[in-house]
Amino acid sequence: MLVPMLLAIIFIVYGIMSLTPGDPAQLILGTRASPEAIAGLRHEMGFDKPFVVRYGEYVAKAARGDFGNSWRTGRPVFQVIAGRFPTTIKLSLAAVVLAVLVGVPLGVLAAVKQYSIFDVIGTTIAMFMASIPGFWFGLMAILFFSLKLRLLPSNGADSLKHYILPAVTLAIPVAASLLRLTRTTMLETIRQDYIRTARAKGQTEGKVIFRHALKNALLPVVTATGMEFGGLLGGVVTIETVFSINGVGMLIIDAIRMKDIPQVTGCAIFLAASFMILMLFVDILYAYIDPRIKASYQKMN
Amino acid sequence: MRKMFFVCLAVVLAAGAVLRASAAEAAPKEFVVGIPKITDSFAFFTTTNGYETFSMAQVYDTLVTKDENGRTVPMLAEKFEMSDDAKTYTFYLRKGVKFSNGKELKANDVRYSIEQLMTSAFTSWIYEPLIDKIELTDDYTVKLRLKKTSVSFIEYLSNAYYSAILSEEAAKEFGDKYGTTPETVVGTGPYVLKEWKFGEYCVYEANESYYLGAPSIKRARLKVISDVNAAIIALQTGEIHAFFDDIPGLFYDQIASAKNVKLASFPSTILFTSFMNCRGGIFADRGMREAVAYATDRSMMLIVGAEGKGAVADYPGNRQGYTEGDPVLKDAWTYQPDMGKAKKLVEEAGMAGKSVLIKTYATDPYPKLATILQQSLTQAGLAAEVRQMERSAFIDEVLGKGDFEIQICRWAAAGKDIDEILAGSLHTDSIGAPGNWSFYSSKEMDSLLDAAAAETDPGKRREIYTNVVKLYVKDIPAIPFYYPNGSRAYSDAVKAKDSMVEYNKFYDYAWVE
Numbered sequence: 001m002l003v004p005m006l007l008a009i010i011f012i013v014y015g016i017m018s019l020t021p022g023d024p025a026q027l028i029l030g031t032r033a034s035p036e037a038i039a040g041l042r043h044e045m046g047f048d049k050p051f052v053v054r055y056g057e058y059v060a061k062a063a064r065g066d067f068g069n070s071w072r073t074g075r076p077v078f079q080v081i082a083g084r085f086p087t088t089i090k091l092s093l094a095a096v097v098l099a100v101l102v103g104v105p106l107g108v109l110a111a112v113k114q115y116s117i118f119d120v121i122g123t124t125i126a127m128f129m130a131s132i133p134g135f136w137f138g139l140m141a142i143l144f145f146s147l148k149l150r151l152l153p154s155n156g157a158d159s160l161k162h163y164i165l166p167a168v169t170l171a172i173p174v175a176a177s178l179l180r181l182t183r184t185t186m187l188e189t190i191r192q193d194y195i196r197t198a199r200a201k202g203q204t205e206g207k208v209i210f211r212h213a214l215k216n217a218l219l220p221v222v223t224a225t226g227m228e229f230g231g232l233l234g235g236v237v238t239i240e241t242v243f244s245i246n247g248v249g250m251l252i253i254d255a256i257r258m259k260d261i262p263q264v265t266g267c268a269i270f271l272a273a274s275f276m277i278l279m280l281f282v283d284i285l286y287a288y289i290d291p292r293i294k295a296s297y298q299k300m301n
Numbered sequence: 302m303r304k305m306f307f308v309c310l311a312v313v314l315a316a317g318a319v320l321r322a323s324a325a326e327a328a329p330k331e332f333v334v335g336i337p338k339i340t341d342s343f344a345f346f347t348t349t350n351g352y353e354t355f356s357m358a359q360v361y362d363t364l365v366t367k368d369e370n371g372r373t374v375p376m377l378a379e380k381f382e383m384s385d386d387a388k389t390y391t392f393y394l395r396k397g398v399k400f401s402n403g404k405e406l407k408a409n410d411v412r413y414s415i416e417q418l419m420t421s422a423f424t425s426w427i428y429e430p431l432i433d434k435i436e437l438t439d440d441y442t443v444k445l446r447l448k449k450t451s452v453s454f455i456e457y458l459s460n461a462y463y464s465a466i467l468s469e470e471a472a473k474e475f476g477d478k479y480g481t482t483p484e485t486v487v488g489t490g491p492y493v494l495k496e497w498k499f500g501e502y503c504v505y506e507a508n509e510s511y512y513l514g515a516p517s518i519k520r521a522r523l524k525v526i527s528d529v530n531a532a533i534i535a536l537q538t539g540e541i542h543a544f545f546d547d548i549p550g551l552f553y554d555q556i557a558s559a560k561n562v563k564l565a566s567f568p569s570t571i572l573f574t575s576f577m578n579c580r581g582g583i584f585a586d587r588g589m590r591e592a593v594a595y596a597t598d599r600s601m602m603l604i605v606g607a608e609g610k611g612a613v614a615d616y617p618g619n620r621q622g623y624t625e626g627d628p629v630l631k632d633a634w635t636y637q638p639d640m641g642k643a644k645k646l647v648e649e650a651g652m653a654g655k656s657v658l659i660k661t662y663a664t665d666p667y668p669k670l671a672t673i674l675q676q677s678l679t680q681a682g683l684a685a686e687v688r689q690m691e692r693s694a695f696i697d698e699v700l701g702k703g704d705f706e707i708q709i710c711r712w713a714a715a716g717k718d719i720d721e722i723l724a725g726s727l728h729t730d731s732i733g734a735p736g737n738w739s740f741y742s743s744k745e746m747d748s749l750l751d752a753a754a755a756e757t758d759p760g761k762r763r764e765i766y767t768n769v770v771k772l773y774v775k776d777i778p779a780i781p782f783y784y785p786n787g788s789r790a791y792s793d794a795v796k797a798k799d800s801m802v803e804y805n806k807f808y809d810y811a812w813v814e
């Protein structure tokens with residue numbers, strides 16, 4: 001599945017980048033470069049060849065693991081991505097962990113105490129959190145925590161402190177969606193017969209909720225968390241811009257602006273592969289959370 | 302025994318404290334500067350010359366440079382001479398200037414660097430058509446013989462975007478690896494590259510034996526901050542001490558209200574212009590171009606495009622007297638906004654109700670300028686529409702191929718000499734991507750521009766350029782809008798000469814005691 005998906009992605013990205021107007025050589029050298037210099041660079045990059053030939057050559061090389069060099073920086077595309085990815089992964093991971101820590105417990109609370117003050121407050125906060133634009137919240141957080149209180153740095157990703165504001169900003173909408181999802185699935189689960197049975201057997205409310213209900217309600221939440229995490233790995237350009245973080249998002253945008261086809265395609269392949277691996281991990285995680293899935297795998301074997 | 306233990310402990314702690322204190326004293330304060338992009342390589346001749354230039358300008362020097370009055374003054378050359386016919390330039394190098402690898406700068410390094418500039422894809426358009434021969438008289442004298450007279454040639458050599466002198470030996474020794482790590486960067490500049498995190502920051506240390514005097518700031522960091530908003534906040538919080546990019550007019554008030562940030566502004570070299578296609582289409586007719594001239598309120602463009610921070614220009618190079626060779630003509634643009642005249646001209650041309658497409662970039666401030674122009678053209682009786690385009694498509698389609706009727710973009714000059722600006726935007730040889738974006742061709746204009754470029758007498762040169770401007774205003778290939786102010790913001794922890802900040806060099810800054 002991975003290979004045909006990647007081939008399709010390469011075709012779409014490479015195709016769009018190649019067939020849209022604009023000459024990368026001109027963009028790199030500037031409008032006033034001599035025509036000879038531009039023609040020379042086009043030839044060096046292979047941009048003077050027809051699209052089909054270029055695409056074929058690219059796929060053939062990619063199959064051997066050679067994704068080429070960035071046209072703009074001259075460095076291997078994966079080396080450039082590798083330089084940016086640690087920042088993005090740290091930021092995404094921090095945001096997702098934070099979102100889970102906030103969203104899931106609040107979702108459980110809202111479901112268990114349905115129509116109570118906790119539920120009303122929880123769902124209202126979730127609605128607000130989901131509606132706040134990230135760049136606005138980020139700017140406000142910078143103005144308050146960096147400029148006014150001088151507590152946290154306003155830009156960069158040099159230390160743990162630098163990650164706090166961007167991670168919180170990124171976590172907010174994710175936490176909101178996890179809260180709502182957890183609430184919905186928990187509400188469904190706690191009305192199931194086996195929960196009534198558990199209660200009838202005289203189990204404590206805590207055990208009923210966390211051992212019986214939550215475990216079953218978590219499946220869609222795990223999927224959603226995985227997908228949110230995958231989405232964040234692609235970089236969040238607005239947040240990266242607001243906090244001046246040089247992550248994967250900025251790299252892709254810069255590469256697209258400069259029509260740096262190998263870099264854009266490399267990034268797309270990398271992100272698609274990361275996403276697919278992440279989803280595979282989520283599938284495996286299912287088996288650990290839900291014994292029924294594990295059992296069905298065992299039966300198949 | 303116990304007493305002895307405590308005495309020893311006290312001695313160790315005291316020694317530790319002293320060592321720590323001296324270590325703290327030894328580490329110089331770091332001057333942190335934000336910039337939208339740092340360089341991908343320090344191999345000057347094969348590296349993009351945009352923001353990237355200023356990562357390199359700290360470690361490389363040029364033969365000549367600019368002083369605070371904008372005059373070209375010696376740098377690596379202790380003096381230079383131009384022959385009477387402005388076809389031979391002789392540079393006398395300073396003796397004893399050392400590269401960071403300890404080797405002395407010699408004439409062969411200058412020859413090597415200029416040869417590289419002539420073939421570099423980024424600079425060949427300047428040097429290749431101009432330089433005929435490079436002659437070395439001795440180890441410290443370099444003669445450049447030009448193919449044709451050029452008074453403005455020296456302008457490029459003083460410009461960090463287009464010139465740098467590298468060590469021939471180091472460049473050849475490292476080959477393709479040159480400039481890829483701090484160890485492979487060799488320059489004569491006031492700073493030495495110490496650390497470099499690709500895409501994030503560069504750290505520099507002062508070159509204490511710099512031939513123009515040791516830099517006042519001993520350690521500096523160039524850090525990527527791509528967003529001007531983030532930069533202004535970081536300046537206020539003290540996370541950065543300066544920002545090496547223009548501050549848009551919108552933020553001037555915010556900076557003025559910040560107590561610890563200063564702003565220095567200067568006339569930029571970027572002319573926002575509306576170019577009309579003189580080669581074909583509706584604006585090939587001069588009368589229609591005149592109609593646009595009467596319909597356009599250029600002061601409004603300045604207000605909308607740059608929050609009024611800048612100056613309306615009457616012709617390319619009209620930068621409040623800061624352009625070399627500018628005849629500085631007052632009220633040269635004779636078309637004051639007059640919608641009645643504009644309408645009449647459109648009707649006379651039989652074009653009333655005709656549809657017109659304004660093409661422009663999709664980024665700020667172009668859509669705003671295009672909307673104002675659209676409104677003006679509509680009032681003049683045309684059915685104007687705006688198409689915002691992505692940068693690469695715009696460059697290819699509009700600037701390169703000339704597929705447009707009327708367009709708005711900016712003409713950024715490399716230097717500050719009027720020859721580059723006027724010949725670059727009006728000469729037939731510059732049609733298309735090189736800069737004549739109106740696709741305007743006039744034999745009279747070409748011969749005037751050629752005559753001006755060959756003229757060495759400043760008075761006569763100005764006279765010819767006066768005629769160029771008159772012809773420009775008569776033919777109206779474009780509507781010049783405004784030159785926005787360039788500006789640099791820096792923290793009050795540092796001081797700098799405001800006239801030097803536009804060159805983006807750490808060397809021009811010092812800590813406030």
